[in-house]
Structure formats: structure tokens, C-alpha cells
Amino acid sequence: xxxxxxxxxxxIPSEEFQPPESHQAGIFQLHQCLALKNAGYQVGVISxxxxxxxxxxxxxxxFRLIGKPAREKLAKYRLFDxxxxxxxxxFCLERFISKEIVEGIPTLRIAGFYRGRPNERTDYxxxxxxxxxxxxxxxxxxxKPDLIHAHNSNPAGILAQRLSGKYNISFVLxxxxxxxxxxLIPPSIMPQLRKAFERASVIGAVSPRxxxxxxxxxxxxxxxxxxxxxxxxxxxxxxxxxxxxxxxSVVFLSIGDLIPLKAHAELIEAFNLSMRxxxxxxxxxxxxxxxxxxxxxxxxxxxxxxxxxxxxxGREAVRNTIDASDCVVLPSHYETFGxxxxxxxxxxxxxxxxxxGGPSCIVTPENGILFPPKNIPVLAKALEQMFVS
Numbered sequence: 474x475x476x477x478x479x480x481x482x483x484x485i486p487s488e489e490f491q492p493p494e495s496h497q498a499g500i501f502q503l504h505q506c507l508a509l510k511n512a513g514y515q516v517g518v519i520s521x522x523x524x525x526x527x528x529x530x531x532x533x534x535x536f537r538l539i540g541k542p543a544r545e546k547l548a549k550y551r552l553f554d555x556x557x558x559x560x561x562x563x564f565c566l567e568r569f570i571s572k573e574i575v576e577g578i579p580t581l582r583i584a585g586f587y588r589g590r591p592n593e594r595t596d597y598x599x600x601x602x603x604x605x606x607x608x609x610x611x612x613x614x615x616x617k618p619d620l621i622h623a624h625n626s627n628p629a630g631i632l633a634q635r636l637s638g639k640y641n642i643s644f645v646l647x648x649x650x651x652x653x654x655x656x657l658i659p660p661s662i663m664p665q666l667r668k669a670f671e672r673a674s675v676i677g678a679v680s681p682r683x684x685x686x687x688x689x690x691x692x693x694x695x696x697x698x699x700x701x702x703x704x705x706x707x708x709x710x711x712x713x714x715x716x717x718x719x720x721x722s723v724v725f726l727s728i729g730d731l732i733p734l735k736a737h738a739e740l741i742e743a744f745n746l747s748m749r750x751x752x753x754x755x756x757x758x759x760x761x762x763x764x765x766x767x768x769x770x771x772x773x774x775x776x777x778x779x780x781x782x783x784x785x786x787g788r789e790a791v792r793n794t795i796d797a798s799d800c801v802v803l804p805s806h807y808e809t810f811g812x813x814x815x816x817x818x819x820x821x822x823x824x825x826x827x828x829x830g831g832p833s834c835i836v837t838p839e840n841g842i843l844f845p846p847k848n849i850p851v852l853a854k855a856l857e858q859m860f861v862s
Contacts, residue, residue: 481515483611483618485604485633487625487650490520490582491575497785501649501812502624504704506578517579517615519607521632523599526587530559562586566606572614579615583607594659597628604632618642623669625650627658630669637672646673647701648683649809651734653690654830667691677701679810680831702810702834708788709795709816723753723860725825726798728791728813729805731761736804736827738763738770739849743804745774747853753779753860758794760785795820800859805829806846814841823862825855 484490484506490499499520510516525546533544537552550558561568569584585603589595612618621644623633633644646669652658658666670676670693677699678684684698725744729735737757744755757767757780764782771780786794795801801817803826810831814824824841826832836843842855 479515480620481517481616481618482509482620482622483608484516484518485621485623485629486518486520487623487627487629489522490518490580492520492522492582496787500706501703503576503578504706505622507576507707508704510577515615517611517618518575518581519604519611520580520582521585521600521604521607522582523585523587523591523596523603525558525562526590527559527563528590529587530555530562563588566603567610569603570607570610581607581611581614583610593657594661597631597662597665600628601632601635604629605636608632608636620645622647623673626666626669627652627662630673631662631665634669634672643674644672645675645677646670647677647679648687649679649703651807651809651830654683654686654807654809655734656690658690663691667693670697675699679703680834682830682833683809686830700834703812703815705812705815705819706788709792709819721752723751723800724798725753725755725800725802725856725859726758726794727755727802727804728758728786728794729803731757731759731763731767733763734806735759736806736847737767739847740802740804740852741767741770741774741776741780743849743852743856744780745776746849747856748779748860749776751860753856755780756794756798757782758784758786758791791816792820795822798822800825802856803827803832804846804852808832811835823859825852825859827852 484502486499486502488498491503492498506516533547534555571582573580583603583606585599587599621633621636621642623629623644623646625648626646630646636642637644676697679702681700684695687693688695727740731737771777795817801822801824803811803814805827807829808831814826814832814835817824818840824836826836826843827846828843829846844851844855
């Protein structure tokens with residue numbers, strides 16, 4: 474048995490952890506940290522990002538010398554500050570560490586440095602270098618952890634494996650990235666990722682389908698994985714469900730980044746096929762590069778009265794919008810899990826989701842409908858079925 478009062482867990486996300494400009498980043502890791510903290514564990518986080526590169530700063534110096542204006546990101550630095558900035562980034566990276574408390578979780582942030590041009594084949598090197606500095610600072614402040622929990626192998630798993638070998642600390646690796654399925658991992662770093670998987674004390678995947686994908690793309694035996702679903706935000710599970718005082722319209726809700734992978738354009742087409750003449754509404758919550766094209770699609774179809782795009786919502790607004798809806802739809806081409814589904818079910822709402830990975834272990838005939846990804850006519854039928862139920 475683990476003594477929760479003495480067990481100290483250091484969490485290392487591959488993305489930034491709750492940065493000030495985007496509190497949705499690292500949200501899954503935050504929920505897990507809070508669950509561990511509430512269970513009595515000591516929990517801390519190191520959050521790593523990369524900023525600036527040596528070529529970028531040298532180019533900035535050159536442009537300043539010939540009279541060109543400063544780039545926005547570097548405007549706060551004077552010309553003669555830039556060589557000193559380069560020196561500190563190369564040799565005194567610990568000066569770019571900051572401390573804060575995020576919802577009771579001690580968090581160390583560090584801004585690393587690209588020694589060359591940003592490149593997906595080599596970016597992990599600077600990230601890991603910065604992470605090692607942050608780890609040393611974390612230990613100085615909070616003591617040596619008993620366990621490291623890395624979220625995603627690239628690059629947090631690489632860092633955890635190196636810290637484990639150097640300081641004799643066990644580490645757990647949880648994978649919830651879609652990058653393997655989408656072929657976005659450079660082959661050149663696969664040996665580093667395999668080493669992280671092989672040396673982890675426990676490796677988890679947030680869905681069985683993701684474990685199968687990792688076996689296919691990385692070569693890690695599926696039997697080595699434990700299914701470790703994402704946890705639900707207590708904000709969704711604990712708050713009382715409000716009575717829906719809406720009109721008689723049936724309200725469908727879709728939440729997600731406005732990118733092709735999330736298939737909002739296909740959902741709009743399916744809604745047009747099945748709900749155009751019905752008393753139904755579709756709310757799309759999220760932001761991203763497809764915002765304008767989706768707005769045009771809605772206008773071209775003449776669905777402006779039925780479909781609303783409301784932008785990215787905060788946690789409380791997401792919960793309230795789910796409460797005000799009748800059904801949540803997740804039409805993605807691929808999902809490693811699908812947190813919005815468990816959030817919706819926790820609020821008592823049925824769901825429609827594509828059978829695209831994670832949703833297949835969440836959605837059952839009792840709580841929703843699964844449909845084949847990219848199949849617009851079948852999605853339209855699912856909307857109709859939910860409309861009349």
C-alpha cells in the first residue's frame with residue numbers, strides 16, 4: 474500500500490500547464506492533480522515551454538542595426554539587451570524559472586530556448602534541457618518526488634525517462650495524444666519515445682483504441698498498457714443540475730476546437746439534412762482556424778437562425794451551456810478519449826459521438842448513439858432519432 478501522506482508526485486505535462494493566456498491548456502492534468510491532492514498525495518507540476526531561438530535573436534540584432542523596427546515579441550528588449558538575452562538563454566536558463574500556485578498545486582514554469590530553428594525533429598532537445606533545469610529548481614523548493622507522472626511521451630516521457638535514470642525515480646507515463654494516429658510524430662524521434670515507454674513503471678492509455686494505435690505505430694505491446702481514463706472536472710460532477718427553462722426547441726451542442734479533425738463542417742451538413750424544417754437549434758462552442766469558413770457555411774445554407782457559434786467558453790459557461798442543451802454531439806474523425814462526453818453524461822445529457830476511438834468506451838445504447846466517422850447521412854439520422862426521443 475502507498476502511504477498517501479508521504480507520497481510525493483511530480484506531474485510533467487507535454488503542453489503548458491494552465492498558462493495565464495489559456496486556462497484550457499493542461500486542463501486534463503489539472504483535474505488529475507486536484508484528484509490526487511484531494512486523495513491526500515503531495516502533488517507538484519513543472520510546466521515547460523520554448524520561446525525564442527538563436528537564429529531569431531541574431532536576426533533581430535541585425536534588423537535593429539539596419540534600422541528596422543522591433544518585432545512585437547521582442548519589443549521590450551533594447552538592442553543592447555539582446556546579446557545578454559542570448560547568453561542567459563544559452564548558459565543561465567534557470568533565470569527563466571517562475572513560481573506560482575495553481576488551484577493549490579505548486580507549479581514551476583520555465584521558458585526554454587531553441588538553439589536552432591524550431592523543428593519537430595529536434596524541438597524536444599531544448600524542451601528536455603529546460604525541464605531538467607526546472608526539475609532541479611523544483612527539488613530545491615519542494616524536495617525530491619517519489620514518483621514522476623509524465624503526460625504524453627513526446628516530449629514529457631523523454632524527460633521523465635532521463636530524470637528517472639539520473640535520479641533513480643520511478644515514473645508513470647500516460648498517453649492521450651492523437652499525434653501517433655495522425656502520423657505527426659517524426660520517425661527520427663521514435664527510438665526516444667520507445668525507450669520512454671519501455672522504461673516506465675506503468676504505461677497508460679486513456680482508451681483501449683489508443684493502446685491499439687500505439688502498438689501499431691510505436692511497437693509497444695498492447696498488453697503492457699493499463700486503461701487510465703481521463704478524470705472528470707469536479708465542477709461538473711458536484712454542482713446541482715439546473716432546470717432547463719428554454720423554449721420548446723431541441724438544442725444540440727458541440728464543443729471543440731474549430732479544426733478539421735473535429736468535423737464541425739460535417740455536423741452542419743448533417744444538421745441541414747435532418748433539422749432544417751424542425752424546431753431545433755445547434756450551438757457550436759470553440760475557437761480555431763475554421764471559424765470563418767464555418768460561419769460562411771452556415772450563411773450559405775441559410776441556417777443562421779438555427780445554428781449559433783458562441784466561441785470558446787470557460788468551465789462554468791461550458792457546464793451551464795450543457796445544462797441548457799438537450800444533447801451533446803461529438804462528430805470528430807478521431808478522439809483518444811472525449812472528455813466532453815463524460816462531462817455531458819455527468820450533467821444527465823445524452824450524447825451522439827462518432828465511433829472514432831475514445832467514444833467507443835464511453836457511449837452505450839443506454840446513454841447515446843455512436844455513428845461511423847465522416848458518415849454524414851448516418852449522423853443526420855442520429856440527430857433525427859435524438860430529436861424525437
